[in-house]
Amino acid sequence: MKITVPHYYSRFQCVAGECPDTCCAGWQIMIDDASLKKYRKRRDPFGSRLKNSIDWENSAFRQYDGRCAFLDENNLCDIYSEAGPSMLCRTCRAYPRHIEEFEGVREISLSLSCPEAAKLILDCEEPVRFLSKETEKEETYPYFDFFLYTKLMDCRDFIISTLQNRELDWNLRTGIVLGLAHDLQRRIVNDRLYETDSLLERYGRKGAVGKLASRLLAYQIDGESRFDGMKELFGFFDELEVLNAGWPDYIGRIRKVLYGAGESAYETQRQEFYEFLEVSEKRRETWERWSEQLMVYFVFTWFCGAEYDERPYEKMKLAVVSTLLIRETAQALWKEQGGVLNKNVFFEAARRYSREVEHSDLNLERLETLFREEKVCGLDRLLSLVMG
Ligand code: SF4
Numbered sequence: 001m002k003i004t005v006p007h008y009y010s011r012f013q014c015v016a017g018e019c020p021d022t023c024c025a026g027w028q029i030m031i032d033d034a035s036l037k038k039y040r041k042r043r044d045p046f047g048s049r050l051k052n053s054i055d056w057e058n059s060a061f062r063q064y065d066g067r068c069a070f071l072d073e074n075n076l077c078d079i080y081s082e083a084g085p086s087m088l089c090r091t092c093r094a095y096p097r098h099i100e101e102f103e104g105v106r107e108i109s110l111s112l113s114c115p116e117a118a119k120l121i122l123d124c125e126e127p128v129r130f131l132s133k134e135t136e137k138e139e140t141y142p143y144f145d146f147f148l149y150t151k152l153m154d155c156r157d158f159i160i161s162t163l164q165n166r167e168l169d170w171n172l173r174t175g176i177v178l179g180l181a182h183d184l185q186r187r188i189v190n191d192r193l194y195e196t197d198s199l200l201e202r203y204g205r206k207g208a209v210g211k212l213a214s215r216l217l218a219y220q221i222d223g224e225s226r227f228d229g230m231k232e233l234f235g236f237f238d239e240l241e242v243l244n245a246g247w248p249d250y251i252g253r254i255r256k257v258l259y260g261a262g263e264s265a266y267e268t269q270r271q272e273f274y275e276f277l278e279v280s281e282k283r284r285e286t287w288e289r290w291s292e293q294l295m296v297y298f299v300f301t302w303f304c305g306a307e308y309d310e311r312p313y314e315k316m317k318l319a320v321v322s323t324l325l326i327r328e329t330a331q332a333l334w335k336e337q338g339g340v341l342n343k344n345v346f347f348e349a350a351r352r353y354s355r356e357v358e359h360s361d362l363n364l365e366r367l368e369t370l371f372r373e374e375k376v377c378g379l380d381r382l383l384s385l386v387m388g
Helices: 033-041 045-052 078-083 090-094 115-122 146-163 170-189 193-204 208-217 223-239 247-259 263-278 281-307 312-336 343-357 361-373 379-387
Strands: 002-006 097-102 105-110 130-134
Touching: 033 045, 045 078, 090 097, 097 281, 105 115, 105 281, 115 281, 115 343, 146 170, 146 193, 146 281, 146 312, 170 193, 170 208, 170 281, 170 312, 170 379, 193 208, 208 379, 223 247, 223 263, 223 312, 223 361, 223 379, 247 263, 247 312, 247 343, 263 281, 263 312, 281 312, 281 343, 312 343, 312 361, 312 379, 343 361
Parallel strands: 002 105
Antiparallel strands: 002 130, 097 105
């Protein structure tokens, strides 16, 4: 089996009690069946505590004030310290690692929702590289569509290298890969997946980038459409399951700062924000780099999952819409802080988004439905928001 990880993966270290937003609070931690069995069998005093601190009906740890029943006052885990790491459930053992499995391949990424992982992902100055190694272990999947998977992998390689082309602005790189995912989806729907190679050849041809870029420039829109479009995208949060108790207030505040004073105030704020970014080359480059790392992160994590539902276009929309929402949230935080935006603020905006959206299958599915059904997520409208 081939195991693939981003190059910064081995640098991850949990800071446990020092963590500013421990993963053991604020959301429900689900327990896998094997761990539940192990907890049920435990016969010592710690076993009694396990029995009383698990919500057996919902297979989750009980919580007190939003904190896991096993989290002590120093933000350390009592299961880890009193029963040992082998007693941790699968979720706690794995987090913040996110695993995607395909036939013969396991891809492991770090989740943006963990503050230490977010630093590694977003503070990375160089383009991310992906490292692979072979292991002896092999697994087979009875219903695996290897042809689709290979085409998705080919497209993802192209998409990531386009997203890492720093000679182009972020919006052009993003517009190009959104267009590619759209064209790929059409081929899947029309049963013409075999045309993927010629599609990639067309996008990769000499001079293609220049032509695509000049077509994309036509998508730059006026302030009114942008105000309406972004406000609508923020409205998607109303349709999602709330995972963290503080989220509705936080995101409500962000929306108010951005859209509460109407369209012309929004446009003025946006112009001021972009003037702030343009003040120095370094600041602009950093903003572009953060946006690149977000896109690469979302694409690497989710794009090839289309092997299971044949919907790569929605996976790409997840990357694009998420990055747009995080960038816009950062603009609101810049405004709130009196015209200052440091990296910790940006990383925190990205982390909170990920923690609310990426850890709920319900939210991911709901978003994909909205991406399919809502006009604001049509190709033209999304390209306008990316280019605007
Ligand atoms: S969120 Fe990350 S750094 Fe914090 S306790 Fe969890 S794994 Fe450790």
